[in-house]
Amino acid sequence: MKDVYLFSGFLGSGKTSMLVDVLRQLKEEGYKPAVIMNELGEIPFDSQAVDDEVPLKEILDSCICCTGGEKTEAQIQTLLYEADFDVLIIETTGAAHPVEALDAVYSPLFAELLNIKGIVTVADSKRWLEREQLTPQARSLFLEQIRHAHLILANKSDLLTEAEKANVVFELQGLNPNAFILQTTNGRVPLKLLKNLQATALKKEIEPAQIGRHLHLSSRVIGFHKGFTQEEFEEWVRGLPPTVYRIKGYVPIEGMQYPMLFQYAYGLVQWMPEYMNMPPKIVMIGEDVQSISVIGEKKE
Template identity: 70%
Template sequence: MKDVYLFSGFLGSGKTSMLTDVIRQLKEKGLKPAVIMNELGKLPFDSQAVEEDVPLKEMLEGCICCSGAEKTEAQIQSLLLDNEFDVLIIETTGAAHPVEALDAVYSPLFAEKLNIKGIVTVADSKLWLNRDVLTPQLRSLFMEQIRHAHLLLANKTDLLTEEEQAKVVYELQGFNPQAFILQTTNGRVPLHLLEGLAATTPIDKSNVVKASVSSMQLGSRLVEFEQGSFTQEQFEDWVRQLPDSVYRMKGFVPIEGVKNPMLFQYAYGMVQWLPEFVKMPAKLVIIGENVGNVQVIGVD
């Protein structure tokens, strides 16, 4: 499996500085990194920081978390087919919401090939202290990026006094108590902290859940179904009783009387079914918080 890291953070927080340093550390360890970089503009300014020997896919003029979701899936498929690499780093734009970005990374077509290690959010420490100057919409996005992080970098601490540094750490820890918080300058993070993350909760062949250490945070779970084990009505009854902590689901669901597993998508209470004319693997990806404890129809 390929380890995958999602780098999140507000505009100008220091994500690209972190990216270049993590690439350096991976290479020093003998690992081959690959990068998907999402930029809102027409020109790939940030991608110039990635060395030529690193496989790179760019997404310009579109956020990874909205219209770019299908493009992201195609880019990952292309990397898996055409490149040899050990670790995939996906750098989102500063405008990306972590839940939406994580959803764009997952596909039941290659979920078994990827091990999502976690969301690493770079937060500008000075901006955190001055967050009240942001518009309500930007402030909400800034806070959501921090709330869903598995590893949180309080960056640019060199611009703060010791008292301000302590205030930032105390407030961030209270806002996201599950995340490990590291005070940094220039986005420098030791590789072992990244390698210790575990955001994916897999299912083994006996359908026993292997809960990860971060199961209370934003993460995912891959479920495999037996062919034609329930009706569409039974499946939707199960969906309706899911906790609010389940944000997204997508995959191919086997339905009694239907030849091929149907394409199923769920987002914040809305359900969509589409017929599939090719037999796809009967797998479902669940994205949310504490997904390891969700009882799954036909599995638990």
């Protein structure tokens, strides 16, 4: 499986500085990294910071969490087919919502090949203290990027007083008590902290969640060995907790030759017929998804 990290944060927060330093650490430890960079403009300014020897794919002029979702899937498939790598880093735009970015990355077509390690959000500490000056939309996105992170870098801490540093950590912990918070400068983060993350829900009997693995926002692949009616499947979905944010994949439906494409978001479901024999599996994204009972499973 390929380890995958999502780097999140506003423009100017220090994501690219973190990326360059993490790539250096990975190569020093013998890893083969690859990078996908998402930029809203048509010119790939940030990608110039990545060495030529690192496999790089770019998503330009669109956001990974909306119109760029299909592009992201295509770029990951291309990397899996063409490139020799064992760690993939995806740097999102500052406009990317963490849940939707994770949704764009985690396709049922290759979900079992990826081990989503976590979302690392870089927060400009000064901007955090001055967040009330942001527009309501920008402030809301800033809070969401913090709330759903598995690791938070309180960056540019050298610009703060000791009292301000303490205040930043206190407020970030209040918004996201599950994430580890690292005060840093120039986006520096020890590789060990990244390795300890684990946002992919693994089978409990194989590898139980350990201390330091924050599974509050996680993803889970569910495979099916039998078919259902659409009504049965939708009844199961309606019974899921509100902390399930996204479901997408291919569901075997009785009477249908091929599994149907199923998508769920914001309480709404969508079915679309498929004309190929796609793998009968779905990807679920939400909080604590590993504990949810799956349709068709026998209760102990």
